[in-house]
Amino acid sequence: MRTPDFSNVQSGSSSTAPSESSSTNGSRSYVVVKGDSLSAIAKREYGDAKEWRRIYDANRDIIKDPDLIYPGQTLRLP
Amino acid sequence: MRTRLIPQFTLLAAALLAAAACGPKKARGANAVQVTDVDMGRRLTADIKIDDKTTDFKPADMIYAVVETKGTGPATLATRWTYQDNQVVNESSKTISLQGDEPVRTEFHISKPDGWPTGKYHLVVMLNGTTAGEKDFEVK
Numbered sequence: 001m002r003t004p005d006f007s008n009v010q011s012g013s014s015s016t017a018p019s020e021s022s023s024t025n026g027s028r029s030y031v032v033v034k035g036d037s038l039s040a041i042a043k044r045e046y047g048d049a050k051e052w053r054r055i056y057d058a059n060r061d062i063i064k065d066p067d068l069i070y071p072g073q074t075l076r077l078p
Numbered sequence: 079m080r081t082r083l084i085p086q087f088t089l090l091a092a093a094l095l096a097a098a099a100c101g102p103k104k105a106r107g108a109n110a111v112q113v114t115d116v117d118m119g120r121r122l123t124a125d126i127k128i129d130d131k132t133t134d135f136k137p138a139d140m141i142y143a144v145v146e147t148k149g150t151g152p153a154t155l156a157t158r159w160t161y162q163d164n165q166v167v168n169e170s171s172k173t174i175s176l177q178g179d180e181p182v183r184t185e186f187h188i189s190k191p192d193g194w195p196t197g198k199y200h201l202v203v204m205l206n207g208t209t210a211g212e213k214d215f216e217v218k
Contacts, residue, residue, distance in 0.1 A: 003165065004161060004165070004195040006161070006165070006166070006167045006168065006190070008190060008191060008192065009167055009168045009188055009189070009190050010188065010189050010190070010191070011168050011170045011186065011187065011188045011189075012170075012186075012187055013170055013172045013184060013185060013186045013187070014126065014184070014185055015126070015172060015174050015182060015183065015184035015185070016125065016126050016182050016183045016184070017147075017174040017175055017176055017177070017182040017184065031140065031187070031189050033138060033139075033140050033189050033191075034138050034191075035138070044121055044122070044129075045122070045124055046124050047123075047124060071191045072191045
């Protein structure tokens, strides 16, 4: 039996407490998975699908078209 | 024979007294940071709570673990995710600062773009290098 390859596993973390080891400005990260859309992420993260633009605006450098995001992309959640 | 037994007994009693004086290693201070809960699921709310607690996942799922802590002071939380016979899937850590009485929740998540292999997995949560919680979960 082949040993599974976990080298492409993506991970992240966030906390309700201030982070000591991170220099981020308090935003969280989210790794896109198959089937995701910005509105679906917004609904899940903020409870309102209309908030998708906040995510789009925070990730303009990596999202060219808000209708096209890809599994594996790491997005900042403001 | 008797003269040899007395010193041995004295040593044993002293050792027992010393052990009792040390006591359990918890409660170093009333506000020492401690892990109070570990939950797993597929979805996270905006205030970092598991929306659908489960230990059963599908290959395409993002897997979340939320660690709840209480206390005051800095703490390093770490997760070690393993598959079947202890094959390491991922290791992550995060140092946080707890400042109040409110419980603090810290989430760790993992995903695999080409899907998780089915089987049994194990999560170990460590607080400052010491195991503070464990969870078994399965991908079906």
